[in-house]
Amino acid sequence: MFNKNRNPLKNEIYISLFKIAAPVALQNLIISSLSFVDTLMIGQLGEVEIAAVGIGNQLFFLYTLLLFGIGSASGIFVSQFWGKKDYASIRKTSGLSVLLGLAGALPFSFLSLIIPEKLVGIFSTDREVIRLGADYVSVVAVSYLFSAVVITMSQVQRSIEKANLPFIVSAVSLGMNTLLNWLLIFGKAGFPALGVSGAAIATAVARGVECILLIVLIYNGRENPAAGTFREMTGFSADFLKRFIKTASPVIINELFWALGMTVFKVVYGRMGTSALASVNIAEAVMNLMFVAMIGSSTGTAVLTGKKIGEGDYDGARRNGRSFIKFALIEGIVIALICAAFSGILPRGFNVDDSLKQSASIIILIFSAFLPFKSFNIHSIVGIFRGGGDTLFAAVTEIAGVWGVGVVLAFITGIYLELPVYIVYAFVSLEEVVKSVICMMRVRSEKWVHDLT
Known part of the structure; x- marks a missing residue:
């Protein structure tokens, strides 16, 4: 059933995929590097500080996935509108996604400013971790509004095959964040040594600059299809809002x-x-760096799938989907080998006990073993199914895997059996195997093609 092309890299679809995937992967490498730099620099202060910043990043991660859900939903529409060259609809979809993102930012910012200790206390009972984590969370709260614009607008830019703009602004953001981290965490060049609070200030400022720069680049010369006036971006009808929410709801609930x-x-x-x-925080800082290529190629998969459907070439969309799955499996195996090779090296950069470094290395090795499954799943769920408008099936599959398998095994092995953390991580990762079986059946059925425009 799968495409028998013996030279897939010569195929035009792979060239198009690379043009989108490369800047997206580089952008996500920058974003992951920003988190890695934060963790590495804070890691020079000790394990309590690492845990505190890790919790702060987890809260922000929860918020960004709400934005990713909104952005992904808009990307489904925008990529199909892009196939039809319907620029007016691209602008109103872009405006709607930004408004929804800003609306989602308000409760996160408010709670992070008012009750940061209670939020951090969900994750840890260590009083010092709670104190430092609350300091971090309360400072970065203001940056949630900036991220609402950046994440939603970046997804729109990728969906119209202009992935270079988000990459540029992320590169600037990383450079600024790294410099400010060095100045404010350790007190260099006459600045006070603020530790965890310094990392939070650096992150907030960098995100603000990233937001402003992205807006400037999009509206420079008004040649960008998403660069609309206020009226153009808020001119969506009640019927369009209803259609958007119907498609977006499964994606947002999924995320x-x-x-x-x-x-x-x-x-x-x-x-x-x-x-x-x-x-786990040390291991994830490393693992996120290894995962960026898959994020890039799955994003490209969604854009090109939606574009084909928007053009009315449904058979082409199905044919490309089969090619994308082949690519996903090869990519997963290659990255797994690279990740395993560096599993014992990167954790050495952290100023923690050798036992923590060893535990982090084992977790990274386990992550590597499951990477081919992860790659297949992200390309299926985020790429093919969402790009094809099959958002409900994608959501059910993701939620069933995480909660029906991962969460259950986490509580059994971590809380009830009290097994070592790396064994708990291995059991949790079994969810990827279950999801891959379900995704393969759906891809083969070819029932994921839906024209939403």
Whole structure:
């Protein structure tokens, strides 16, 4: 059933995929590097500080996945409108996604400013971790509004095959964040040594600059299809809003429940002890760097799938979907080998006990073993199914895997059996195997093609 092309890299679809995937992957590498730099610099202060910043990043992660859900939903529409060259609809979709993102930012910012200790206390019972984590969370709260614009507008730019703009602004943001981290965490060049609070200030300022720069680049010369006036971007009808919400709801629910599942995992690790949580945070800082290529290619998969459907070439969309799955499996295996090769090296950069470094290395090796499954799943769920408008099936599959398998096994192995953290992580990762079986059946059925425009 799958395409028998012996030279897939010569195929035009792979060239188009690379043009989108490369800047998206580089942007996500920058974003992950920003998190890695934060964790690495804070790691020079100790494991309590690592745990505190890790919790702060987990709360922001929960919020960004709400934005990713909104952005992904808009990307489904925008990529299909892009196939039809319907620029007016691209602008109103862009405006709607920004408004929804800003609306979602308000409660997160408010709670982070008013009750930061209670939020951090969900993840840890260590008083010092709670104190430092609350300082971090309350400072970065203001940046949630900036991220609402950046994440939603970046997704729109990718969906119209202008992925270079988000990449540029992220590169500037990383450079600024790294410099400010160095100045404010350690007190260089006459600045005060603020530790965790310094990292929070650096992150907030960098996100603000990123937001402003992205807006300037999009509206420079008004040649960008998404650069509309206020009236153009808010001119969506009630019928369009209804259609958007119908498609977006499964995506947003998908992202929220997935994020809540990831949060539950962190709660389990935190309840196992500060050392367990710190080892997971170190491992994830490394693993996120390895995952960026898959994020890029799955995003490109969604854009090109939606574009084909928008053009009315449904058979072409199905044919490309089969090619994307082949690519996903090869990509997963290659990245797994690279990740495994560096599993014992990167954790050495952290100023923590050798036992934590060893635990983090084992977790990275386990992550590597499951990477081919993860790659297949992200290309299926985020790429093919969402790009094809099959958002409900994608949501059910994701939620069932995380909560029906991952969360259950996390509580059994981590809380009830009290197994070592790396064994708990291995059991949690079994969800990827279950999801891959379900996704393969759906891809083969070819029932995921839906024209939403």
